[in-house]
Amino acid sequence: MPQPRTSEPGSHPYLRAATAGIRHHTRSLNRSPLPHPVDRAQLDTLHAHLTELHRLIDQLAQTARPPHPGAGRQLAAAHTRLWQAATDIHAAFHLLPATSTRTTECRPEELPEGPPFLTICQRHLAAGHIVRRKTTPTDLHRAPHTTSCVR
Template identity: 70%
Template sequence: MTSHTPQDAHPYLRAASAGVRHHTRALAPSDTGPPRPADRLHLDVLHAHLTTLHQLLDRLAETTRPPHPAAGRRLATAHTHLWQAASEVHAAFHLLPSNTTAGSEASACRPERLPEGPPVLTICQRHLAAGHVVRRKTTPTDLRAHTTACVR
């Protein structure tokens, strides 16, 4: 059995986290002007990251639950919260103006027909696929039970 140091463990996940940290720092206000607001492409990439993390948490929860039920339940809860975050990013994506056409018709998520082109195609298809997993593994009651609200 090979022992791993924390720096050696999960190098790709560590690299993804470093990329997110770098992007967060790049969005911070600077002397060169105010930061730009999110655009559709930005939210598409963020949604891809969230749904990939969602898949990872799903697998971790399933493999952790048999030997460690309490930890597995916590990971399943995190899985639900991550789905809620991805769902909100998807909704925000559709609230931003489209580069091609103005109006709500162009921004609507239409799974019954081909969307107007990238990045709509990627985010909507990805969101629908992740939604199928959520519906198979999470009840509507679970989703409502894990909704958080500010208590201020």
């Protein structure tokens, strides 16, 4: 599968590095002889990637909307779908078995791994505040639309 090209060789180096890291992780999971069950650390890292991508799409939508309203609307729709994905990852995190007998509710101080610097719950709540300021509850629960490429 051909890799997507950026407009300039040095454009968005951090985003390209993050994408390469995700591709590497996906390939390593596919190559392992025995399937490894997902763990909380993987979902926490994936949630961190999704929430950061969510913030990036939000910024891009704000800058695209005035000169290109159609592109801004599409980015806003992607923004909503990313939030829905992050919400599902957060829910899956709490459905995985805990490594100890302690509770798995949204209480960072009681997570089996201990409270890291920024837990998945804290990150999710912080991102939720941004989402509620910019998105209506109807938009959040709307089914994603499908589009076809016109080119």
